[in-house]
Amino acid sequence: MESRIERLCIERRLKMTGQRRIIARVLSEATDHPDVEELYRRASALDARISIATVYRTVRLLEEKGILERRDFGGGRARYEATAHGHHYHLIDVDSGRVIEFADPDLETMLHALASRLGFDLVSMRLELFGRRARVRDERASAGDAAPPVQAPR
Amino acid sequence: MESRIERLCIERRLKMTGQRRIIARVLSEATDHPDVEELYRRASALDARISIATVYRTVRLLEEKGILERRDFGGGRARYEATAHGHHYHLIDVDSGRVIEFADPDLETMLHALASRLGFDLVSMRLELFGRRARVRDERASAGDAAPPVQAPR
DNA sequence: ATAGGTGCAAAGCATTTGCCGCGGT
DNA sequence: ACCGCGGCAAATGCTTTGCACCTAT
Numbered sequence: 372m373e374s375r376i377e378r379l380c381i382e383r384r385l386k387m388t389g390q391r392r393i394i395a396r397v398l399s400e401a402t403d404h405p406d407v408e409e410l411y412r413r414a415s416a417l418d419a420r421i422s423i424a425t426v427y428r429t430v431r432l433l434e435e436k437g438i439l440e441r442r443d444f445g446g447g448r449a450r451y452e453a454t455a456h457g458h459h460y461h462l463i464d465v466d467s468g469r470v471i472e473f474a475d476p477d478l479e480t481m482l483h484a485l486a487s488r489l490g491f492d493l494v495s496m497r498l499e500l501f502g503r504r505a506r507v508r509d510e511r512a513s514a515g516d517a518a519p520p521v522q523a524p525r
Numbered sequence: 526m527e528s529r530i531e532r533l534c535i536e537r538r539l540k541m542t543g544q545r546r547i548i549a550r551v552l553s554e555a556t557d558h559p560d561v562e563e564l565y566r567r568a569s570a571l572d573a574r575i576s577i578a579t580v581y582r583t584v585r586l587l588e589e590k591g592i593l594e595r596r597d598f599g600g601g602r603a604r605y606e607a608t609a610h611g612h613h614y615h616l617i618d619v620d621s622g623r624v625i626e627f628a629d630p631d632l633e634t635m636l637h638a639l640a641s642r643l644g645f646d647l648v649s650m651r652l653e654l655f656g657r658r659a660r661v662r663d664e665r666a667s668a669g670d671a672a673p674p675v676q677a678p679r
Numbered sequence: 680a681t682a683g684g685t686g687c688a689a690a691g692c693a694t695t696t697g698c699c700g701c702g703g704t
Numbered sequence: 705a706c707c708g709c710g711g712c713a714a715a716t717g718c719t720t721t722g723c724a725c726c727t728a729t
Binding site for chain 3: 386388390420421422424425
């Protein structure tokens with residue numbers, strides 16, 4: 372009954388209002404990386420008396436509390452996902468906008484080594500790969516991550 | 526007399542106005558990663574009759590032409606640098622805001638391999654490391670392959 | 680009871696754009 | 705001469721905030 376994220380909120384003693392409960396549920400059920408407007412849409416479908424300002428405020432709060440992570444895949448809007456247990460990275464399909472998650476311990480190691488070679492302790496990083504499906508056999512991308520195609524940085 | 530970037534503009538047959546010449550010069554002389562406001566400040570110092578809208582338009586044009594690259598180091602404003610010959614990445618010192626550039630062919634290789642393992646051709650990527658100066662014990666005096674052009678804190 | 684949350688609309692920021700006179704080529 | 709450019713201010717698009725009311729604890 373209680374969503375995973377609601378539980379996390381309670382642990383951190385956040386006041387659980389109706390709106391937050393809804394938003395927590397939407398977030399808990401998301402398997403993609405929705406932006407605020409999309410979260411607002413989904414939350415509104417469950418309970419119409421939520422304003423987008425509240426979504427912004429909630430998402431910000433949860434990020435500060437470490438429950439959510441903000442992503443920037445280009446396109447000017449922040450996108451969110453629940454903090455995962457393992458580190459992972461994102462590859463964005465530039466044609467479909469779809470986001471593929473992947474982990475790679477070797478990469479992790481390499482980046483830490485790299486930073487330390489430069490005289491730094493790695494605090495955090497931002498890594499996004501932009502790719503195009505390698506020629507396989509015509510395969511239509513069906514809206515995995517409801518997002519328009521993305522323009523990759525040069 | 527003619528700045529490096531002005532030359533590139535001429536090669537691409539861009540109309541060289543007084544404003545563009547100034548902006549091209551500012552960009553040619555920059556060794557850091559200025560944002561638009563900073564570019565505007567520097568350009569204004571050379572010639573006061575430049576508007577910030579022109580800086581935005583020019584920077585955008587030059588990016589489309591492949592002469593400039595847009596970066597996002599967080600903080601909400603885009604930052605720019607002249608397109609370099611070799612690929613390089615950025616490490617941001619979280620305490621000072623300083624940006625350290627570095628190259629790493631192994632990393633390059635690894636990322637391409639990674640994408641292709643996922644079934645994608647790597648089109649581009651975004652990678653920024655955020656680090657804190659390490660408390661050193663075994664100082665391998667001034668990091669091996671790093672190019673240390675640096676920029677002022679925000 | 681009361682600290683903090685919410686809705687609404689207005690404000691903020693970085694960036695873009697419409698209009699129109701001006702300046703390269 | 706022509707087409708594109710630059711200045712200005714207004715418009716955008718995402719996000720934050722001030723204010724007055726409301727609600728979990």
